[in-house]
Amino acid sequence: MTDADRLARNRYYRIAGVNLLATAGAVFGLVVAGRAQGWELRVLGGAILLSALYFMAVVPRYMARRWRTPEQP
Numbered sequence: 001m002t003d004a005d006r007l008a009r010n011r012y013y014r015i016a017g018v019n020l021l022a023t024a025g026a027v028f029g030l031v032v033a034g035r036a037q038g039w040e041l042r043v044l045g046g047a048i049l050l051s052a053l054y055f056m057a058v059v060p061r062y063m064a065r066r067w068r069t070p071e072q073p
Contacts, residue, residue: 022055026048
């Protein structure tokens with residue numbers, strides 16, 4: 001396996017890990033909102049959920065764009 005292959009594999013694993021963490025955050029937000037007794041905790045759970053969904057949508061794309069292979073002239 002070449003260094004470029006290892007680098008690509010590690011970057012893929014990092015992006016997959018970020019997606020996994022964001023999914024765990026979204027589930028945590030659902031649990032907090034679902035078990036909440038008062039409106040304050042429901043709002044907090046909703047905020048955690050929305051931030052995790054935003055994280056899931058933006059961060060992996062940013063990482064992929066940053067690590068994109070440069071165009072050949």
